[in-house]
Amino acid sequence: GAGVSQSPSNKVTEKGKDVELRCDPISGHTALYWYRQRLGQGLEFLIYFQGNSAPDKSGLPSDRFSAERTGESVSTLTIQRTQQEDSAVYLCASSLGPMGETQYFGPGTRLLVL
Amino acid sequence: GDSVTQMEGPVTLSEEAFLTINCTYTATGYPSLFWYVQYPGEGLQLLLKATKADDKGSNKGFEATYRKETTSFHLEKGSVQVSDSAVYFCALSDPGNQFYFGTGTSLTVIP
Numbered sequence: 714g715a716g717v718s719q720s721p722s723n724k725v726t727e728k729g730k731d732v733e734l735r736c737d738p739i740s741g742h743t744a745l746y747w748y749r750q751r752l753g754q755g756l757e758f759l760i761y762f763q764g765n766s767a768p769d770k771s772g773l774p775s776d777r778f779s780a781e782r783t784g785e786s787v788s789t790l791t792i793q794r795t796q797q798e799d800s801a802v803y804l805c806a807s808s809l810g811p812m813g814e815t816q817y818f819g820p821g822t823r824l825l826v827l
Numbered sequence: 828g829d830s831v832t833q834m835e836g837p838v839t840l841s842e843e844a845f846l847t848i849n850c851t852y853t854a855t856g857y858p859s860l861f862w863y864v865q866y867p868g869e870g871l872q873l874l875l876k877a878t879k880a881d882d883k884g885s886n887k888g889f890e891a892t893y894r895k896e897t898t899s900f901h902l903e904k905g906s907v908q909v910s911d912s913a914v915y916f917c918a919l920s921d922p923g924n925q926f927y928f929g930t931g932t933s934l935t936v937i938p
Binding site: 717746748754755756758759769771772804806814815816817818819820821 | 861863865869870871873876916920922925926927928930931
């Protein structure tokens with residue numbers, strides 16, 4: 714079946730603008746994760762959704778970052794008043810169940826803030 | 828807290844050479860351990876995993892054994908190919924906690 718999809722694949726924006734990144738998880742996957750990958754660095758956990766439970770937002774770096782998920786489907790990650798240090802690849806992953814299950818990653822959105 | 832430390836890269840090998848990428852972990856519970864691979868221009872994908880001590884994960888000629896006594900999960904392959912050129916990430920997941928990823932090790936295999 715279809716894998717995790719993300720859009721846009723690339724986004725260039727000006728400092729101070731807001732951006733929205735979208736993730737479509739694999740159908741039936743109850744868990745959804747967002748990560749940030751800066752150039753040459755590892756994955757930085759941002760936020761985790763599991764079913765209808767309250768999301769784990771412990772990785773969000775500032776209040777400019779927020780994310781929502783509609784039920785067990787699409788998620789959007791919003792970055793307000795973007796800064797140059799927000800430039801990174803934003804990765805979304807989904808898994809069948811709670812933490813511990815194999816995660817399946819989307820191709821990522823490459824964000825460049827000028 | 829939980830963490831993963833993996834071998835710094837980049838690693839450059841000739842085709843058919845033996846590969847080892849070291850990974851050690853720190854965890855308070857009994858984690859599952861993973862190796863993910865990111866091929867150029869593609870998203871991360873699971874390479875192999877092990878869910879308990881002494882388990883060996885294997886896929887595409889790669890192997891890693893979950894060693895609780897040394898808290899390690901080193902990735903090995905006996906004979907690398909050019910198509911194995913990618914970035915490899917070690918990761919752990921402790922049920923009830925987050926996923927923790929290593930910083931990634933870039934591998935380039937030259938003909």
